[in-house]
Amino acid sequence: MIIDVKNLSVYARSKSGGFPLVKEVNFSLHANECLGILGESGSGKSITCKAVMGLLDERFEVQGEVFFNGRDILKMSAKEKSLLRGKEMCMIIQNPMTAFNPLFSIENQLLETLSTHLHVKDNKSLLALILEAFEKMNLHEGEAILKKYPHQLSGGMLQRIMIALCIALNPSVIIADEPTTAIDVINQVEVINELKKVRELFHTAMIFISHDLSILSQISDKMMVMHQGSIVERGVAKEIIFNPKEAPTKELISTRLKLIEAFRGCVQECVC
Numbered sequence: 708m709i710i711d712v713k714n715l716s717v718y719a720r721s722k723s724g725g726f727p728l729v730k731e732v733n734f735s736l737h738a739n740e741c742l743g744i745l746g747e748s749g750s751g752k753s754i755t756c757k758a759v760m761g762l763l764d765e766r767f768e769v770q771g772e773v774f775f776n777g778r779d780i781l782k783m784s785a786k787e788k789s790l791l792r793g794k795e796m797c798m799i800i801q802n803p804m805t806a807f808n809p810l811f812s813i814e815n816q817l818l819e820t821l822s823t824h825l826h827v828k829d830n831k832s833l834l835a836l837i838l839e840a841f842e843k844m845n846l847h848e849g850e851a852i853l854k855k856y857p858h859q860l861s862g863g864m865l866q867r868i869m870i871a872l873c874i875a876l877n878p879s880v881i882i883a884d885e886p887t888t889a890i891d892v893i894n895q896v897e898v899i900n901e902l903k904k905v906r907e908l909f910h911t912a913m914i915f916i917s918h919d920l921s922i923l924s925q926i927s928d929k930m931m932v933m934h935q936g937s938i939v940e941r942g943v944a945k946e947i948i949f950n951p952k953e954a955p956t957k958e959l960i961s962t963r964l965k966l967i968e969a970f971r972g973c974v975q976e977c978v979c
């Protein structure tokens with residue numbers, strides 16, 4: 708088992724006490740396994756994943772245990788956590804604009820991250836690694852992209868760069884929080900296929916947050932559904948999607964299906 712989360716609760720600290728955002732969450736993850744997380748907006752999916760990555764700051768109180776290969780991340784020092792992130796655990800976040808420093812070129816930032824975590828100081832080898840990962844993410848003209856600053860690239864490009872960096876780092880765990888929202892449909896397929904390939908080749912464990920039922924059913928083996936900070940249903944991904952048992956899951960899935968139907972209707976009207 709790579710990740711074992713036990714009784715994880717997260718509170719937002721406030722003057723009037725703690726406000727619960729995530730309540731008594733438990734799950735585990737093995738190598739080469741993908742856990743999908745489904746839940747309405749604000750149900751606690753991102754906060755859960757950030758807590759697992761040890762990314763929540765002093766504005767939050769985190770309780771419980773998050774074991775990574777038997778060591779509790781919540782008890783690690785800031786330095787230990789930062790060494791773990793990048794080399795062992797990578798997170799692809801929803802808003803790629805906030806993942807990059809606007810003051811430095813893409814090349815500068817990727818080289819720094821890779822040299823820190825891979826302990827390789829030879830920039831030529833690192834650049835070759837980056838360009839190879841860029842190609843996999845359909846980022847052609849990689850050398851020109853490397854010279855750019857974040858504001859000169861679209862959200863979709865930055866998202867694919869973030870995923871390419873994650874692939875180059877080859878961590879044991881990838882946490883992907885709505886990784887395809889900023890990307891057009893054609894590139895979404897590429898990104899999902901590439902993440903699937905990474906998993907097959909390197910047995911990477913994955914946690915995948917998405918509102919997209921088709922993506923979740925394609926990529927995840929098991930799934931958990933979150934509602935108001937708690938897990939309300941868990942099981943085999945396809946089974947939950949096609950045969951939800953709990954009321955919040957039924958509601959979520961039927962709303963999604965209605966949206967898809969409405970979208971199909973609009974497209975047909977436009978075509979006719």
Ligand SMILES: Nc1ncnc2c1ncn2[C@@H]1O[C@H](COP(=O)(O)OP(=O)(O)OP(=O)(O)O)[C@@H](O)[C@H]1O
Pocket residue numbers: 719728746747748749750751752753754755766
């Ligand atoms: N920095 C913060 N301070 C206080 N509360 C926060 C903070 N970030 C998120 N929250 C609250 O925590 C709860 C869970 O948020 P979270 O971002 O985990 O939801 P989510 O399920 O990932 O939603 P979405 O699908 O919209 O990303 C929400 O009520 C949100 O308002």
